[in-house]
Amino acid sequence: MPPSFAGKRIVVGVTGSIAAFKVAGWVSALAKEEALVDVVMTAAATKFVSPLTFGSLSGRPVFEDMFSAEQEGSISHIGLSREADCILIAPATAHTIARLAYGLADDLLSTTVLAARIPVIICPAMNVQMYDHPATARNMKILKDFGYLVIEPESGLMACGEEGSGRLPEWEKVAEYVLREISTKDLEGQRVLVTAGPTREPYDPVRFLSNRSSGKMGYALARTAFRRGAEVTLISGPTTQQPPAGVELIKVTTAMDMHQEVMARYRDKSVIVKAAAVSDFRWATQSEQKIKKDRSSLVMELEQNPDILKELGALRDHGRQLLIGFAAESSNIEEEGRKKLLAKGLDLIAVNDISSSTSGFEVDNNQITLIDSSGVKKLLHTSKIKTADLIWDHVVTNKMLRPARP
Numbered sequence: 422m423p424p425s426f427a428g429k430r431i432v433v434g435v436t437g438s439i440a441a442f443k444v445a446g447w448v449s450a451l452a453k454e455e456a457l458v459d460v461v462m463t464a465a466a467t468k469f470v471s472p473l474t475f476g477s478l479s480g481r482p483v484f485e486d487m488f489s490a491e492q493e494g495s496i497s498h499i500g501l502s503r504e505a506d507c508i509l510i511a512p513a514t515a516h517t518i519a520r521l522a523y524g525l526a527d528d529l530l531s532t533t534v535l536a537a538r539i540p541v542i543i544c545p546a547m548n549v550q551m552y553d554h555p556a557t558a559r560n561m562k563i564l565k566d567f568g569y570l571v572i573e574p575e576s577g578l579m580a581c582g583e584e585g586s587g588r589l590p591e592w593e594k595v596a597e598y599v600l601r602e603i604s605t606k607d608l609e610g611q612r613v614l615v616t617a618g619p620t621r622e623p624y625d626p627v628r629f630l631s632n633r634s635s636g637k638m639g640y641a642l643a644r645t646a647f648r649r650g651a652e653v654t655l656i657s658g659p660t661t662q663q664p665p666a667g668v669e670l671i672k673v674t675t676a677m678d679m680h681q682e683v684m685a686r687y688r689d690k691s692v693i694v695k696a697a698a699v700s701d702f703r704w705a706t707q708s709e710q711k712i713k714k715d716r717s718s719l720v721m722e723l724e725q726n727p728d729i730l731k732e733l734g735a736l737r738d739h740g741r742q743l744l745i746g747f748a749a750e751s752s753n754i755e756e757e758g759r760k761k762l763l764a765k766g767l768d769l770i771a772v773n774d775i776s777s778s779t780s781g782f783e784v785d786n787n788q789i790t791l792i793d794s795s796g797v798k799k800l801l802h803t804s805k806i807k808t809a810d811l812i813w814d815h816v817v818t819n820k821m822l823r824p825a826r827p
């Protein structure tokens with residue numbers, strides 16, 4: 422089932438850092454996604470952002486004091502941890518990290534975490550010197566040993582004027598990890614390899630042969646697989662897509678580059694999804710200098726690139742590796758899809774109908790038809806991120822996954 426924030430209860434612990442103002446935006450984003458957000462603030466956090474701000478954005482009471490008269494009897498630290506789906510602590514100061522590492526329970530946030538048996542996500546944010554201190558490294562290791570997920574801070578210029586590691590990550594990145602932690606993790610234990618984007622076949626330093634693939638579908642498949650618990654490697658041709666959080670990204674340019682990376686990495690994967698639009702041909706020769714247009718015509722020879730998908734179909738271990746291919750067709754969708762399913766040795770093929778300007782290349786939607794040995798299923802015309810989840814739903818529901826390796 423696709424991970425979603427809707428209806429999920431998330432405790433957001435806010436501690437005393439200037440980065441607390443960024444978390445107000447996170448709470449707003451969660452509320453807009455119909456999550457139930459319980460904000461717990463430390464005393465220091467209230468010096469940076471008022472509880473009223475978080476209450477207004479979440480639409481729910483904000484918790485500060487374990488012994489507050491207004492909150493007494495309504496919900497306790499035990500209730501907060503038992504009724505929530507996960508706890509997100511952001512920003513997590515060095516002080517808070519140290520207290521959690523040593524099991525101190527002297528305020529509402531620390532007691533809530535200590536009583537929790539749900540996923541706990543820590544987002545450190547502090548001065549670079551504090552972050553680099555051995556004590557902080559030791560304390561974060563302790564939290565990781567507890568099973569807490571620590572999202573490493575980003576590098577850059579900080580409010581104190583220094584530059585280095587310690588910046589709170591952006592919500593777009595953190596959201597991916599939170600979705601993963603609250604999901605059913607129906608792909609947990611699976612090692613997924615996804616290819617995405619076009620390839621470029623240069624014939625001089627300026628020009629190249631390529632296609633209109635944006636990489637959006639492949640990136641969506643990698644992103645949703647990570648959200649659902651998989652370990653994901655993404656091999657991508659040149660695109661403008663943002664790297665998905667938590668995914669190993671390998672960038673390539675040519676079809677031969679992609680062939681080399683895929684062949685080097687596919688053996689230990691349990692699911693292989695080839696969504697890249699790899700060039701069928703490359704130039705037989707390449708010019709090291711820019712070719713001038715001082716001629717009336719130009720004839721250049723092409724030679725065939727390796728058929729990566731067909732090669733995988735022949736080489737992969739059918740007993741433990743699921744192979745999914747993609748095809749773009751403008752007519753005879755089912756007929757062409759069945760041909761490629763058999764010719765390439767696939768378990769599943771997703772055929773993209775590119776006859777409409779509202780689906781396929783360089784747009785955000787797809788019209789996919791899934792074909793496997795059991796039959797044909799036409800998916801809804803919808804966004805590529807939703808299409809990716811529908812494909813994973815099909816794989817899981819039809820029990821196509823191979824047993825995960827330990």
